[in-house]
Amino acid sequence: MFIDTHAHIYSEEFESDLDQMIVSANNAGVTDIFMPNIDSTSIDRMLSIQEKYKSCHAMIGLHPCYVKDNYLLEIKTMEEKLTDSRFCGIGEIGIDLYWDTTFAREQEEVFRYQIFMAKDAKLPFVIHSRESLELTISIVSELQDGNLSGIFHCFNGTSEQAKKIIDIGFYMGIGGVITYKNAGVDIIVADIPLDNLVLETDAPYLSPVPYRGKRNESAYISNIAEKLAEIKGVTKSEIGATTTFNANKIFNITP
Numbered sequence: 001m002f003i004d005t006h007a008h009i010y011s012e013e014f015e016s017d018l019d020q021m022i023v024s025a026n027n028a029g030v031t032d033i034f035m036p037n038i039d040s041t042s043i044d045r046m047l048s049i050q051e052k053y054k055s056c057h058a059m060i061g062l063h064p065c066y067v068k069d070n071y072l073l074e075i076k077t078m079e080e081k082l083t084d085s086r087f088c089g090i091g092e093i094g095i096d097l098y099w100d101t102t103f104a105r106e107q108e109e110v111f112r113y114q115i116f117m118a119k120d121a122k123l124p125f126v127i128h129s130r131e132s133l134e135l136t137i138s139i140v141s142e143l144q145d146g147n148l149s150g151i152f153h154c155f156n157g158t159s160e161q162a163k164k165i166i167d168i169g170f171y172m173g174i175g176g177v178i179t180y181k182n183a184g185v186d187i188i189v190a191d192i193p194l195d196n197l198v199l200e201t202d203a204p205y206l207s208p209v210p211y212r213g214k215r216n217e218s219a220y221i222s223n224i225a226e227k228l229a230e231i232k233g234v235t236k237s238e239i240g241a242t243t244t245f246n247a248n249k250i251f252n253i254t255p
């Protein structure tokens with residue numbers, strides 16, 4: 001049994017075969033799929049999927065790559081939706097300094113604000129930290145008062161950064177990148193306790209080998225688990241059990 005803690009299954013890449021994709025995921029042992037939000041335009045579709053499939057759980061939040069001129073309005077929408085719908089977490093939120101740094105200052109402001117939203121709502125949050133891992137770790141460390149919990153999604157840092165994340169009580173999301181040759185994440189992940197890891201696909205992006213370059217989907221969690229089992233020298237079912245336990249603990253869902 002596995003949980004995909006991060007999949008954008010509401011995106012248009014799944015429009016034609018979502019039902020089939022969810023059946024394949026279930027057949028591959030995926031019991032639950034967590035959907036991180038992007039911006040105000042993705043909320044309705046995500047909520048309709050949550051309504052239809054009890055195994056799919058919606059989050060709310062403004063993705064850092066979508067922090068633009070209208071960010072105040074976007075945040076207002078997120079806050080309104082948060083009060084009138086059911087969400088299991090805040091995400092994905094964070095800072096992205098890889099694509100476009102025009103709104104870097106606003107990204108940080110919005111990230112901090114959404115951490116307070118999570119704290120007020122007593123919800124975990126999922127962090128996007130592309131080219132900003134050190135900065136996002138320092139912000140979460142600064143604000144951690146014992147009431148913050150969540151995941152550094154698509155972890156791609158150093159052993160020192162992993163240690164800092166563990167020290168502040170956060171988890172790391174492991175996805176298809178660990179199956180890529182020369183990515184180096186496998187060596188770092190080998191030393192991180194399984195108790196601090198969860199599985200994720202980030203579908204439709206970052207497909208694991210042998211699907212690299214194709215559309216990613218939740219069923220491929222199985223390939224990620226297999227690689228993690230190999231790295232850790234444990235069975236695939238042990239990977240499933242521990243990471244499922246961790247994900248249930250973070251999102252507070254009863255299996």
Ligand SMILES: [Zn+2]
Nearest residue numbers: 006036092202
């Ligand atoms: Zn994502």
